[in-house]
Amino acid sequence: MAINRKQFLEIAVTGGMGAFLGGAALLPGRWREKGVSLTSVHRRSLVMGSIISFQVIAESEEEGYEAIRRAEQAFRTLEKTFSMYDSDSEMARLTRQAGREAMTVTEESRRLLHFAKEVHQASEGRFDITIEPAMRRWGFRETPSEPVKRPGDRELRKIERLIGSEKIELEGGRVMLAEAGMAIDTGGIAGGYALDKALEVMKQTDVAAGFINFSGDIHCFGKPLDQQKWTVHLLNPETKEPVREPVELVNEALSTSGAYQNRRYDESDHSWGHLLLPDRAKPAEPVGSVTAVHASAMVADAWSTAAYLGAAAPEEVRTIVLTDRG
Known part of the structure; x- marks a missing residue:
């Protein structure tokens, strides 16, 4: 991943x-x-x-x-x-099951998904791990050097219907993505979760x-x-x-969340960053970067993304905003 x-x-x-x-x-x-x-x-x-x-x-x-x-x-x-790139990973298998039936997952996945849904609600939808269909369409799963055809408004409206963490159904040890075509992007939270686990082991x-x-x-x-x-x-x-x-x-x-190096380009050489507004399925660059500090890396990871996209972080999360943009 x-x-x-x-x-x-x-x-x-x-x-x-x-x-x-x-x-x-x-x-x-x-x-x-x-x-x-x-x-x-x-x-x-x-x-x-x-x-x-x-x-x-x-x-x-x-x-x-x-x-x-x-x-x-x-x-x-x-x-x-x-991993979003390993077809045998639990998140990849969950995506393949979208709209079909619930799947039994590990305790690690349940914890991550529960927390992701909590931040989604607390951030008024700014943080959303079901953003993956939009990430794909804007070219972030393709070779960076290849130009991307920008999606039109009609296509974006269809993608928007696949986004929404409220559509992640959790019941006991089973999880389901409610609609076919939904997919999970763990990039804004899994790194922090792994850091917490690694430090705990250390x-x-x-x-x-x-x-x-x-x-x-x-x-x-x-x-x-x-x-x-x-x-x-x-x-x-x-x-x-x-x-x-x-x-x-x-x-x-x-x-820290920002949209500088991981960028994609269209044929006219216009570029965009990889942080997308879930309610519009579009890239956004409101500030240069947002850094979040917290005792938990998973909390800091999720809220750096949510705050970058305009959410108000909770009091226990310290944020540092850089306003310069490239």
Whole structure:
């Protein structure tokens, strides 16, 4: 499952990224009491169609790499469930069953779909994982270099009838998409769900801290070796320069939505981004980007998309809006 919608966001993380630094006063209590030194372990992997960067603070490289291995496995397990590109995934099979009959799904899928419906309602429809038919028609499942014929209003009205998370029927362990032709786009939520799971697995190992960057979605716990917080510099997607104030994270997740790199073009070279208004089945670019910060990566992931498309995020979700547009 390629999650490309935030690839325009380049992340520069300062502090503790290169070499081991002593920083004894900042070490978590139980390691400081043991009188041990901690080291920073780094690794980059290709998982779920995207590059993931890991940083783990641990007593040894062996323990650090083991925590990363388990986190990678969590991503790969969920990819088999949520992938839009694997015909054997649970979401792909659910799409094939649309309008026909309910399907038994895993607990992971039930949780993701329940939460997606909740955000759909809370965002007054701005967040909608049934947007997939429109994503396909606007060319986002095709080769980016190929021009796309823009859909007309009559075609868009037909697509609109296939969109609406209220048409996802959940009953016990069974799920059904109410109308034939409906399809699920997990790109605005599955990455965050996977980050939450990966961090949960990492916390179960004997490491002091962890930081994961998944194509611009970030989750972390504990502290880096040389400072109290994880510092993330968001770049302005137009100028590629860092914004004035960095974002500091403490046991939090960060997700950014914007429409810069993942774009499609028509024969006249007019382009559009991949964030679509569900009620119109059309691309929208109201602002440069919206970043959401929350203790849960899934919450941040969903609300960065919803807020970008105009929804008011709940109070517990911190948002950062960049107004420049390309």
